[in-house]
Amino acid sequence: MTNEIGSFLDYLTYERNVSPNTVTAYRDDLESLTAFLCNDYFTMAREELDLRRVDHLAVRSYLAHLSRRKLSRASMARHLSAMRTFFKWLVREGIVEANPARMVATPKREKHLPAVMQTSDVALLIEQPDRESTLGVRDAAWMELMYASGLRISEVVGIDIDDLELRSRLVKVHGKGSKERIVPFGSKAEAALRAYLAKRGELTDDPEEQALFVNYRGGRITTRSVHRLFDGYLRKAALRSGISPHTMRHSFATHLLTAGADLRAIQELLGHASLSTTQKYTHLNDWQLIAVYKKAHPRA
DSSP: OHHHHHHHHHIIIIISOOOHHHHHHHHHHHHHHHHHIIIIISOOOGGGOOGGGOOHHHHHHHHHHHHHTTOOHHHHHHHHHHHHHHHHHHHHTTSOSSOGGGGSOOOOOOOOOOOOOOHHHHHHHHTOSOTTSHHHHHHHHHHHHHHHHTOOHHHHHTOBGGGEETTTTEEEEEOGGGOEEEEEOOHHHHHHHHHHHHHGGGTOOOTTOOBSSBOTTSSBOOHHHHHHHHHHHHHHTTOOTTOOHHHHHHHHHHHHHHTTOOHHHHHHHHTOSSHHHHHHHOOOOHHHHHHHHHHHOTTO
8 A cells, every 4th residue: 555655645746736735644644544454454464455445334444443533523524535535546547446435424524613812912922932042033033924924834934035025025925735825914024024034144054045934953944843832932921722823823814804804805815715714714702793793784
């Protein structure tokens, strides 16, 4: 199965032009499936695994296995989607005759509102990096930009210096599916970025390094590092648990909506293909809904 997974990932990369992050997600999900089939379901070595033996019962057993591991329904749905795409490719290549994942229903996702930070908490969090250190100045810059432009963590680390237009306060973002968009940012983010760029040379003197945000070794900072740093600043600020870098993106969208921004404009800023996706990010609490209603309805 290892060879088939490798060929499938090559297909995604070179024929479908899928983003590296998506390819990595497919690889991880299919490796997890392989481990389950070999260790728990069939009990055999990887090289002995015959993909033609994988039926809808095996797929359902795998989903039950994921459920026992306390994975969310959204994560289980992603795993099932990866299996469907993989077996569809296997059918096309003549390796198997049928797609067993097509016969399994997608787990219904839990309906819940994502966490949103108060603007005061956002400000408190961004204040945590040490402005006396080069790395602290860097961290303040990516945090300001993340909130100012509603960026995904992968988008933040993927920004190159040439993507940044400080004078016009615009940044070119490489989003999901290799889609690019131009997003504005505000004066506070501009000031933080200028402060960081003045010190970036202390982290790297390599003229070939295009990454905007670099680590102490001079290479592009990773999403794992940003997660780790974010969690550290969260603890330092003594803010509640359940906040992640993606919460900044949720908060960006909700704060814009609260201030009267158009939902479709927010959709463009977030880089969502569907408006329904944007609606999950933008939610108001009861008193905000009442205020919007009273302001907008002619007979309120």
